[in-house]
Amino acid sequence: MQQKNGNEATRTAGEQRSPAQSVQSAPGAGGTDATTASHSTAGSTIDHLAAPVVQFRGVTKKIGSKTIIDNLTLDVPAGCVFGFLGPNGSGKTTTIRMLVGLMSPTSGDIRIEGQSIRTHFEQAISKVGAIVENPEMYKYMTGYQNLMHYARMSPGVTKERIAEVVDFVGLGGRVRDRVSTYSLGMRQRLGVAQALLHRPRLLVLDEPTNGLDPQGIRELRDYLRALSREQGTTVFVSSHLLSEMELMCDTVAVINGGRLVDVRHLHGQTTGSVASATEELITVRFDTDQPEQVHGLIPGSYIEGTSCVARATRSDIARLNAQLVQQGIAVYSIVPMRQTLEDQFLAMTREGGVRYD
Amino acid sequence: MTNFIQLIWNEMLKIVLRISNWVMLILLLVLSPSLLLLFKLGDYPSPALMAFQDSFAMFFLVVLFMLIVASESVASEFTSGTVKLLLIRPWQRWKILCSKFLAMAIFLFILTLLFSLINLAISYMLFSSNVTSLPYGAATSLEDNLLLLIAYSFIRALILATFAFMLSALFRSAAVAITLSMLLYFSGTITNGLLRAFLKPEDYWITKYLLFTNLDLTQYFSNPTGNFGVTSVGWSLFIMAVYFVLFALISWVSFSKRDVRA
Numbered sequence: 001m002q003q004k005n006g007n008e009a010t011r012t013a014g015e016q017r018s019p020a021q022s023v024q025s026a027p028g029a030g031g032t033d034a035t036t037a038s039h040s041t042a043g044s045t046i047d048h049l050a051a052p053v054v055q056f057r058g059v060t061k062k063i064g065s066k067t068i069i070d071n072l073t074l075d076v077p078a079g080c081v082f083g084f085l086g087p088n089g090s091g092k093t094t095t096i097r098m099l100v101g102l103m104s105p106t107s108g109d110i111r112i113e114g115q116s117i118r119t120h121f122e123q124a125i126s127k128v129g130a131i132v133e134n135p136e137m138y139k140y141m142t143g144y145q146n147l148m149h150y151a152r153m154s155p156g157v158t159k160e161r162i163a164e165v166v167d168f169v170g171l172g173g174r175v176r177d178r179v180s181t182y183s184l185g186m187r188q189r190l191g192v193a194q195a196l197l198h199r200p201r202l203l204v205l206d207e208p209t210n211g212l213d214p215q216g217i218r219e220l221r222d223y224l225r226a227l228s229r230e231q232g233t234t235v236f237v238s239s240h241l242l243s244e245m246e247l248m249c250d251t252v253a254v255i256n257g258g259r260l261v262d263v264r265h266l267h268g269q270t271t272g273s274v275a276s277a278t279e280e281l282i283t284v285r286f287d288t289d290q291p292e293q294v295h296g297l298i299p300g301s302y303i304e305g306t307s308c309v310a311r312a313t314r315s316d317i318a319r320l321n322a323q324l325v326q327q328g329i330a331v332y333s334i335v336p337m338r339q340t341l342e343d344q345f346l347a348m349t350r351e352g353g354v355r356y357d
Numbered sequence: 358m359t360n361f362i363q364l365i366w367n368e369m370l371k372i373v374l375r376i377s378n379w380v381m382l383i384l385l386l387v388l389s390p391s392l393l394l395l396f397k398l399g400d401y402p403s404p405a406l407m408a409f410q411d412s413f414a415m416f417f418l419v420v421l422f423m424l425i426v427a428s429e430s431v432a433s434e435f436t437s438g439t440v441k442l443l444l445i446r447p448w449q450r451w452k453i454l455c456s457k458f459l460a461m462a463i464f465l466f467i468l469t470l471l472f473s474l475i476n477l478a479i480s481y482m483l484f485s486s487n488v489t490s491l492p493y494g495a496a497t498s499l500e501d502n503l504l505l506l507i508a509y510s511f512i513r514a515l516i517l518a519t520f521a522f523m524l525s526a527l528f529r530s531a532a533v534a535i536t537l538s539m540l541l542y543f544s545g546t547i548t549n550g551l552l553r554a555f556l557k558p559e560d561y562w563i564t565k566y567l568l569f570t571n572l573d574l575t576q577y578f579s580n581p582t583g584n585f586g587v588t589s590v591g592w593s594l595f596i597m598a599v600y601f602v603l604f605a606l607i608s609w610v611s612f613s614k615r616d617v618r619a
Contacts, residue, residue, distance in 0.1 A: 097616070097617065097618075100445045101444070101445065102441060102444060102445070102616065102617040103616040103617065103618070104616065121449060122447040122448065122449060123447075125445055125446070125447055126447035128445065130442075130445050131442075132441040132442070132445070133438070133441070134438065136437055136438030136439050136441065136442065137439065137442075138371065138374075138437070138439055139437070140374055140375050140376065141370075141374055145370070145374070149367050149370070150442070150446065152363040152364070152366065152367055153363070153364065153367070153446040153447070153448060154446060154447060155447075194442065
């Protein structure tokens with residue numbers, strides 16, 4: 001378990017989570033190390049050694065005397081789906097607005113493929129497609145007129161490209177209708193379409209699943225996966241929906257109260273390979289007919305319902321199993337408890353969480 | 358970088374594709390010749406060109422329409438949230454602001470032409486084309502005066518629209534911009550009359566620097582030193598230019614330098 005920071009809240013959070021899943025954590029100056037460190041464990045097909053697409057460098061945003069974002073340093077590696085996770089009011093939207101140049105940071109810099117959004121706005125932003133918050137369109141225009149509007153603003157977007165994007169998001173039948181007649185799901189599709197028109201290297205989506213039905217969320221997830229895998233587009237997506245992020249993202253950065261709390265790679269978590277390959281402590285649930293008995297045998301365990309939960313390594317589990325069987329205890333199942341991102345997230349943001357006082 | 362004209366075209370479309378603007382345009386075209394019809398009913402004795410000149414009393418319709426269009430120009434992007442998608446294109450903000458302003462100016466130009474053409478046509482339909490007397494100052498021909506009248510009306514409307522445009526960028530709310538610009542437009546017109554009625558002649562110098570006393574260049578048709586006898590065409594143009602630059606600067610600062618939180 002690597003802990004490179006001195007942040008009190010983070011350290012506490014780190015102790016509460018399963019070490020098997022703690023790939024790395026390095027807010028502050030160690031941002032570069034953080035993301036590269038995680039990739040050594042990822043057996044992913046994506047080239048993680050490429051230069052970062054986005055570099056946040058000491059980004060601070062103050063509004064009045066209130067610090068919204070505090071010294072954020074973070075690298076977003078190329079080609080991945082990068083999640084930006086935090087509770088409401090943690091500064092996600094502010095960060096995204098600074099990333100796309102809608103807000104300017106009080107200090108620090110943001111670079112997109114090496115171009116500063118502050119000093120080389122036009123070059124930097126031409127590589128970005130984004131939806132900031134809701135996909136708001138010109139309601140008195142048709143979907144196609146909206147797309148034409150944005151197409152005129154970017155070089156090299158042809159009519160064929162518009163047709164291609166409309167087809168990709170599956171809006172074909174309704175694109176000639178006025179946007180005012182669209183459902184939220186269709187506006188979301190149109191939003192994705194306008195963001196993709198100019199083939200951006202980086203796609204930025206702020207809370208993209210807001211208000212979408214489960215099917216819409218599923219489709220969006222499939223788009224993002226396809227984009228990332230087939231076209232190598234880097235996707236930067238913010239959300240407070242933890243379960244969504246788990247399904248969508250390769251890497252997740254957790255932000256709370258304007259500070260980066262953690263950056264972690266999720267690849268190992270979904271396959272479970274990281275935990276099984278190492279002799280690290282994992283949490284397992286022993287479902288038996290005599291939980292008290294088991295509790296007595298395993299130091300540090302506790303009883304939860306009819307089962308006993310303990311922390312053990314792989315070899316420990318095998319040994320304990322043999323011991324239980326020897327003592328005539330009926331073992332129904334031994335299940336490794338995969339701590340969800342949600343548990344970890346709540347643990348991380350519990351201390352120093354957002355308070356409005 | 359793609360063509361800047363495309364940006365202006367985008368902004369023109371935003372004006373033209375709005376149904377509310379079509380309603381206003383039709384109202385404008387129907388109402389603007391109404392004065393001429395009144396003249397006809399009241400046995401107006403003058404020739405067509407004179408009637409056309411007098412029909413410019415209805416030009417306030419164009420001004421009001423433009424105040425609405427200019428107020429919506431920037432503010433509606435903020436109230437609808439579309440500004441977030443507009444500003445993340447490879448165009449610096451001042452260029453987007455310029456495209457909006459130019460689209461507005463072109464639209465005003467088209468409206469002025471439409472207004473003039475429809476009134477000219479109806480004037481000639483209703484009144485005789487026989488010119489017997491020169492209407493204003495004897496030095497210029499009637500045709501020259503007409504072109505100047507159209508140009509002066511355009512300039513006045515452009516400055517007022519720029520003012521509404523500035524309010525639009527400053528307050529980011531179409532409702533506030535429309536209300537404030539209308540309020541100041543009407544109170545400015547009233548102030549003009551009040552100043553003429555109550556201002557002492559030794560205090561007339563104040564009017565040299567006010568926008569509203571310089572806004573109407575047609576005052577120089579009848580009097581080369583203006584309503585208060587202290588200004589000239591050149592001076593009024595200069596004052597309007599100063600105010601224009603001020604409005605443009607405020608628009609630029611509030612649009613380009615401020616964070617977007619809509």
